[in-house]
Amino acid sequence: MPVTTLIRRVLNRSNTLADSDDVARAQLDGASASPMPAAAAAFGSADQDAGMATTARFVSSFPNNSGIYEEPLTSGGGDFADALSMDSGSGKMPVVEDEEKDAVEDLAMLEGQVAEQEQIAQDHGQPPRNAGFMRSFSSVVCIIIGTGCLQIPYAFAKTGWIGVIIVVISAFIGGYTGVLTIRCLYYQEGRRLHSFPQIGRAAFGRYGQYATQFFNYLYSLGTTCLYIILAGQFIYQLVSTLGVMVSKKVWMILVALIIWIPVAILKQMSEAAIMAIFGLLASIIVIAVATTMSIAQPYTKMHPTEPAPGTDVAIAIGIPVALSSIVFSYSGSVVYPHVEASMKKPKQWPNVVYTAMGFCAAAYLLIGVSGYWAYGTAVVSPVLDSIPAGAPATIAKIMITLHVIIAAPIMLLTFFLEVELQWRINAERLGKRREFTVRLVYRSVVVALVCAVSLAIPYFADFLSLISSIACVTMYAILPVVCYLKLYGHKIAPWYEKIWMGVVLVIGIVASIWGSVDAIKSLIRDTKAGAPA
Template sequence: MNSLGDKEVKSLDEKHDSKELDGASGSYLEASTTSDDNDFDPEHNLPRNAGFMSAFSNVICIIIGTGCLQIPYAFAKTGWIGVIIIVISAFIGMYTGNLTIKCLYYKPGHRLHSFPDIGQAAFGRIGRYFTLFFNYLYSLGTTCLYLILAGQFINQLLVTLNVDLGKRIWIVICGVVVWIPVVIVKNMSEVAILALFGFLASVVVIIFSVIQSFRFPDINAHHDPAIGVGIPVALSSIVFSFAGTIVYPHVEASMKKPKQWPYVVISAMVVCCSLYVLIGVVGYWAYGTTVKSPILDTIPSGPLTTIAIILITLHVLLAAPIMLMSYFLETERMLNLKKRWKWSIYRTVVVIALTGISCAIPYFSDFLSLIGALATTTMFCIVPIIGYLRLYGWRRVSWYEMLWMAIVLAIGLVGCVWGSIDAIKALVNDVQNDKNH
C-alpha cells in the first residue's frame, strides 16, 4: 500500500501538535490557505464565483430531490420511529458534510480535489480505487434513478390522454433532455440556476402532496410505533434522502467565500429535515402501511397531483446534470479532457450508457433502496469518518466525538449490509414477476 497517507499524517502531527481540530464543530479548517477574497481556485483551475445561495441551491437540489417522495414509504417500513431516524440522518449529514471538506484541507497549503483524492491520501491506491467505485456508483446510479422516475411519471401522465409510448421510450427522451445541459455547461458554478428551480419545484411538490394527503386520507390506515424488521432497508432509503456528499468538494470549490461552507451544509440539512418530517408524518398518517414509493402513486389523481408530477419530473431532469457534473469534473481531469469537443463526446457517451441502463431496470423503489444501501451509506457515513481519522489521527478527537463516530459508522454498516440484501431480493422478485406477466 502507498505510504503517502502515513507520511502526510506524520508531517501534520509534527507541525500541528499544539492545535486541536474539533471535527464536530462548524468551524472551517485553519489549514486552508484559500482566502474569502479569492475569486479563483488555482488547485482546480476554476473560478470561485458562487455565493452562499448558489452553493445552498446546489446542495439542497441534490439532497431533496426524489428522496422526499419515498419518505412516507420508509415510515411504512419503520413506523413512527422514522421521525427519529430522519432527525439523526440530518445530524449525520451536517457532521460528515463538514468532515469531508476538512479532509480536503488536511495538508497545509494544499487542497485536495475530490473524494477519491481523500481516499488516496488516507489509504493509498487501494483507498482511491475503493472510493472511486462507490463515488461513481452513487453519481451514475442516482442519475439512472432520475431518468427512471422522470420516464415513469411522464408515461403515467400521458397514458390518461391515450398517449402510450411506453415507459422505456420516455426514459430515452428524458436522457436526451439531460444530455443538452450536460454538453453545454462546463462546471458546477454554471448550474446554480438549474439547482434553484429544482429546489423550488421540490418544495411545491411536498406542499401539494401534503394537501392531497389531508384531503384524501385512508380512514382505515394502519400505523405502528416501530417496526424493527423494516428499519435496515428503510434506513438506507432515508440516508439516501440526505446524501449529496460526493458533490460537496465541487460545490465548495466554486464558492467565493469557502469559509461559509459549514453554514451552507447545516442550512441545507435543517431545511431538508423539516420538509421530510412534514411529508413523512402526513403521508404515513393518511395512508399508513399501504403508502407506496413514490407517494404520488398513492395519492388519488387530480389537478394538484398532476401539477406535482409535472414539477417533480422537472426537478429530476434539472438535478441529473448537477449530479453528473461531479463525476465529469473528476474523470475529465484524470483523462485530461480539456478541449470542448473531447469532453462533449465523452459526456455524450456516458449519458447514452446511463440511459440504456435506466431502460433495463425500471423499478424505482427497489433500485433506490439498492443504491442507497450500497453507495450512499458508504459515502455518507463511512468514508468521511475513516478518512478524517486516518488523516488527522484519533488522538485529536474527543471521547464523546469518537462515540458519535462509532454510532454513525454502525448506522452506515447496518444500512449497507441489511439494506442491500433486502433491496436485491425485492429487485429480483420484481424482475421475475415482470417476466411471468
C-alpha cells in the same frame, strides 16, 4: 520576474520609504497612511517571510487550524484596493515619490500576474470562487431533497413512527459528515484536494482511491439512472391519461436526451447555479402538494367503505431497510467538494451544509408524517402514486419531473469534473476546440450508457434501495469518518466525538449490509415477476 521576488522588492522599498519619509507623513497629519506602508502591512499579514503575500489565507474551524485554503487575491479589491485608494479627506491621490511610483507599478504588475494565475487555474478545471451562501445552499438542497422525499412515507410504513427519530438523526449525521468531508480536503496545510477520490488516495493510497472512486461513481451514475426511471414513469402516467400510448421506455430515452443537452453545454458546477434554484423551487412545490393532498384526501376519504390501514409505533425488522432509504434522502457527499470549491466564502461551508440538512429534515417530516398518517401501511413509493388523481397530483408529477431533469446534469457534472481533472481534459493541454470535442464525445457516451442501464432495470423502489444501500450509505456515513480519522489521527477528536463517530459508523454499516440484502432480494423477485408496463 518570479512573484515572490517581486513581492519582496515591493516590501523592501515600502519599508525603506517608511523610515525615510517622516516629512511626508507629517504633511498628511496622520489622516491617511502612505500607500506603500499600507501595502506592506497587508502583505505582512499574509506571511511575508515565506513569500506568501499574494494569498488570502482562509483558516477554517478545523482542528488545530490545520485546514488552510490559499486563494489568490482578486484585482480591484481587498488589500490592493485599500493600498491604492484615494485620500478620503481631499479626494486626491497622496503625494508619491518616484520610487513609490515604481512600487505602485510593481503592484499593478503583480495584480496582472495574479489574474493570469487565476485564469490558468480555471483552464485546469478549477472553478472561480463566486458563489454566495444562497447559491451554495440551493445546489446542496437541489441534490439532496430530490426524489428521496417521495419515499419517506413508505420508509415510515417500514419502521413505524420511530421513523421520525431516524429522519432527525440522519440529518445530524449528514451535516456532520458533510463538514468532515471538507475538512479532509484541507488536511494538508497550504493545499486543497479536489474530490472524494483524492481524499481516498491521501488516506489509504492507491487502493483507497480506487475504492472511493467505485462508490463515488456508483452513486453519481446510479442516482442519475434513478432520475431517468422516475421521470420516464411520471411522463408515462401523465400522457396515458390523455390517450397517448407510448411505451415507458421511449419516455425514458427522451428524458435521457433532454438531460444530455445541459450536460453537453455546462462545463463547471457554478454554471448550474440557476438550474439548482429552479430545482429547489420545484421540490418545494412537490412537497407542498403531497402534504396538502395527504391531509385533505386520506385513505378513509378515498375509500370510505374500506377499513383504514393501521400505523405502528415501531417495526424493528424494517428499521435497517428503511434506514438505507432515509439515508439516500440526505446523500449528496459527492457534490460537496465541487460546491465548496465555488464558494466565495468557504468558511461558511458548515453553515451551508447544516442549514441545508435542517431544511431537508423539516420537509421530510412534513411529507413523511402526513403521508403515513393518511395512508398508513397502504402508502406506496413514490407517495405521489398514493394521493388521488387530479390537477394537484398532475402538477406535482410535472414539477418532480422538471426537478429530475434539472438535478440529473448537476449530479453527472460531479462525475465529469473529476474525470476531466484526472485525465487533464482542459483547454490548456488540448486546445479549446479539441477539448470541447473530447468532452462532448465522452460525456455523450456516458449519458447513453446510463440510459441503457435505466432501461434494463426499470424498478424504481428496488433500484433506489440497492443504490442507497451500497453507495449512498458508504459515501454518506462510512468513508468521511474513516478517512478523517486516518488523515488527522484519532487523537484529534475529544472522547465524546469519538463516541458519535462510532455511532455513525455502526448505523452506516448496518444500513448498508441489511439494506443491500433486502434490495437484492426484492429486485430478483420483481424481475422474475416480469417487466412492468
